[in-house]
Amino acid sequence: MKAQPRGTDGSLLASLPWTIGALVVSLLPHIPFLAVWITAAFVACAIWRYTIEQRRRMLPSRWVRGGLALLCFLGVLATYSAISGVGPGSALLAIMAALKLLETRRRRDQFVLLFISIFLVMSSLLREQYLWSLPYLIISTLVILTAWLRMSAGKTETAKQSFTTGSRLLLYAAPLAIVMWVFFPRLASPFWSVPIDTSRATSGLSDTMSPGDISSLSMSDAVAFRVKFEGDIPESRDRYWRGLVMTSFTGRTWEGPKPSNGLRAEEQIAFRGEPVRYQVTLEPTQQRWIFAMDMPREWSLSRTDMGLQQQLYRTTPIEQRVAYEVVSYPNYVIQAQLPSRLRLSNTKIPLTSNQRTINLAREMRAAAGSDTAYVDAVLAKFHEEEYFYTLQPPALGKDPVDRFLFDTKQGFCEHYASAFAFMMRSAGIPSRIVLGYQGGEVNPVGGHLIVRQSDAHAWTEIWLERYGWYRVDPTAAVAPERIELGVQGATLDGIGASWGFSSHSQFLQDLKMTWDALDAKWNEWVLGYGPDNQKSFMEWLGMDDPNWRKMLLTLVISVVFLILLISGLMMLRYRVPRKDPAYILYRKFVAKTGLQQVVGETPQDFAARAAKDGRISPVAVGAVTLAYLDARYGAEKASSEEKLRTAVAALS
Amino acid sequence: MSSILWQFPSRVFGNIRNSATLRVGRWARKRQGRDAATTTLRPGRVYILPTGVGLIFGLMVFAMLLGSMNYNNNLSFVLTFLLIGIGFVAMHQCQRNLVGLELTFAGTDPVFAGQSIQFRIAITNQSKSARYGIRIYHDKTESDVHDLQPGESKIFVLPVLTNRRGWVDLERFGIRTLFPFELFRSWAWLHMNLKGLVYPNPADHPPEPPPSRVAQGHRQHDARGEEDFAGLRKYNVGDSPRHVAWKAYARSGQLLSKQFAGADTSSQWFDFDDVPATDIEDRLSILTRWIVNADRTREDYGLRIAGRELPPAHGDTQRRQCLEAVALFDEESP
Secondary structure, eight states: OOOOOOBOOSTTTTTHHHHHHHHHHHHGGGGGGSOHHHHHHHHHHHHHHHHHHHTTOBOOOHHHHHHHHHHHHHHHHHHHSOSOSHHHHHHHHHHHHHHHHHTOOSTTHHHHHHHHHHHHHHHHHHHOOOTTHHHHHHHHHHHHHHHHHHHTOOSSOOHHHHHHHHHHHHHHHHHHHHHHHHHSOOOSSOSSOOOSOTTSOOOSOOSEEOTTTOSOOOOOOOEEEEEEESSOOOOGGGOEEEEEEEOEEOSSOEEOOOOOOSSOGGGGEEEESOOEEEEEEEOOOSSOEEOEESSEEEEOOTTEEEOTTSOEEESSOOOSOEEEEEEEOSEEEEOSSOOHHHHHHTTOOOTTSOHHHHHHHHHHHHHHOSHHHHHHHHHHHHHHTTOEEOSSOOOOOSSHHHIIIIIIOEEOHHHHHHHHHHHHHHTTOOEEEEEEEEOOEEETTTTEEEEEGGGEEEEEEEEETTTEEEEEOHHHHHOHHHHHHOHHHHHHSGGGGGGTOOOOOHHHHHHHHHHHHHHHHHIIIIITOOHHHHHHHHHHHTOSSOOHHHHHHHHHHHHHHHHHHHHHHHHHHTOOOSOOHHHHHHHHHHHHHTOOOOTTOOHHHHHHHHHHHOSSOHHHHHHHHHHHHHHHHSSOHHHHHHHHHHHHHTOO | OHHHHHHHHHHHHHHHHHHHHHHHHHHHHHHHOOOOSEEEOOGGGOEEEEOHHHHHHHHHHHHHHHHHHHHTOHHHHHHHHHHHHHHHHHHHHHHHTTTTEEEEEEEEOOEEBTBEEEEEEEEEEOSSSOEEEEEEEETTEEOOOEEEOTTOEEEEEEEEEOOSSEEEEEOOEEEEEOTTTTSEEEEEEEOOOEEEEEEOOOOSSOOOOOOOOSOOOOOOOOTTOTTOEEEEEEOOTTOOGGGBOHHHHHHHOOOEEEEESOOOSOEEEEEGGGSSOSSHHHHHHHHHHHHHHHHHHTOEEEEEETTEEEEEEOSHHHHHHHHHHHHTTTOOOO
């Protein structure tokens, strides 16, 4: 059977723009993550559908729609190679919305579209949560509610009325939402683990390091993590945020071992001196590395272990912002004794490449006499010779260490760390590369430390008798200001100045810091409102020993109370003022006739009966009836009402 | 086979639903009692249930709650709780959209059996806030949807199909709204016991009326039509209130009926006993056709039925009185 296509009748003209608007608003945050063709397909379908409605054209046939649906589904499969997760999920939702628009014939079909836009808003929140996400959420909800009201609106309801009604209902719902949000018990662990967004690019550090390949380092201002210290903030030169450790070198690329905690790595560390306590709020990285200041001893994050190279890692990737507390000891000794197996693996270098460096290292080691003297000699070489710190070094090609050390002599932390570690290994000193962050910016407004992606850093650890694994940062020898002042300080002079980092005006800087402090508080108290925050907030509210039962009970009681309040407000709003005075006067007249008004009897019929009955003179009956009809249905209500009043008053 | 399978559940559940509706309806009738011709809806008699869309919305919000809990995502919690809040608010708004409306029976016009009779209900929004998406309904028929601005009064027309002559009782009708969001349906039942008159269905091929013309006379067809005002005469019991000259009445105090042009000399008697048919309903049907035809040609005609005698005349009043007498043959007057 073939469905007979019918032209549209333009009945959706009032609601369709709003429905499309709701879809657009809910799709906006997805656009940067969607393949371009999906956004284009949606826009095309929306314009197409609206034109159809406007010109009373016919909807595309079932075959066209089916073909498009198949094409789009295959397109999503080809683009994302998966259909679960937020990325392909939102792509599918966008495609569904576009195709559903093309078969939206009846008013009620738009329900599906509005439900899709609600899911789109929800999935954008799962993907990213910023300070502006809440205003966005409220605005998009308002647009969806207005579209919803437009959909079922009658002929006389204007868009402005729908919008006002939507806003009013949202305003009523807001206190309910707040109460439920505060008191709804938060779970400590999820029911199931589904990757939120596998298609998303990871930010932060890469797992390998090839200094010769990168010819410029991105200077992303994005926040990597924020740190709140319990006491004073340590000096910048002590703030080495350990991430991952790389132990093998191919001559070109440093690689880290897969983290494993076969041995209790913590037990290899001797902690000394006073601890530093702080809380880290880590932005999602999609990676497993957990950052802590050298050297962490305790951390509050679940499923997190210390690897063999004293790096912290989690068993699942960091897909959402996490906060954890750490206790670190700036003074420590790692592995005072190094097993020969490890000594061997940490001095391994490929002997076929970077020959010049190997030879130089052996000569310098022989000249120095001791390992420590050799380390000093290499650092002095970096410091005294013409080595430059730059974020835009030339590419290095074959034998990158040789090229860097003897020819280009320009590089950033990775180049220096790599060259230094290579020289150490060439001379038989165990060494390894640590990737992480260094320094960070103190926010005076919030009193916390901001560590940005641009603070990413690479340094080395060498193993020396009695000292164990000892941190050496060769970049400090080249550009001490990088360590003291951060990347921006290091690049302000020399080559980096042309890179375009001018110092901000004080006002802008203050504004930036205030925004960052606000963002940090927002992250801590709203986005990070989890079981712990909730518990302390409940205690602050005066709840003894908060548990989920008490919270749910409070939730129910407050919701009931609020609903009663809202119900009362509505009663007030929709209350019926005292009866129409004309009606009251007419009832008085009816009572005086001594007759009963029969069901369905019009005032005219009743007048005829009353006149015949004769208890009241027909003249009076006519006068009252006429005045009443005019007062209720006539044009000049006020004057007729006055007439009615006199007429009824005259009835003895 | 497949169609039987398909229909089976809907039939069974349809029956269950029908009997439940019946019971609930009886309970409501007992609870509310008979309504006056003008009734204001109190909160206690406005009922509310979620719609299908409302149930789907509920499921969706529940899924969103599970998702928010799983990802411990505080902003999607905000969205979920806002939607739950919207649900609660919509429920109250939906009920309030009906409470306080004043319904008044605004009459009905007689129809012939088989046509649908239109009950007119005037609904007044006496509050200071607009009411949206209101309709009245009975069984499967319903009125158009109207909005009522503050203070506005509108006539809602409820068509009810008729199949036999006599009084048609509208024992109960409902008023309902889906506003806002169509998540909930709130409704109220009204038992005003409205009545409407149904004339018999005019016979399609009636026999000629028996020749009982008392006087024959020639008259000119008046092109101006029968509704032309011709003068006033004294009011008689049974005259249509529509023809009462209210303005004149207010001036003089004399109840006068408007007379319309077209009075002529020819007249004819229609006698129930003389109708050439055996079945009573057939006879009434034929009588109805005769009256309608005679009225159309504006001849004078009289009617003898069930011991009543309506003297020859013509015009709206005569037509109405005659048809009423035929319609109510053997029926008690209300």
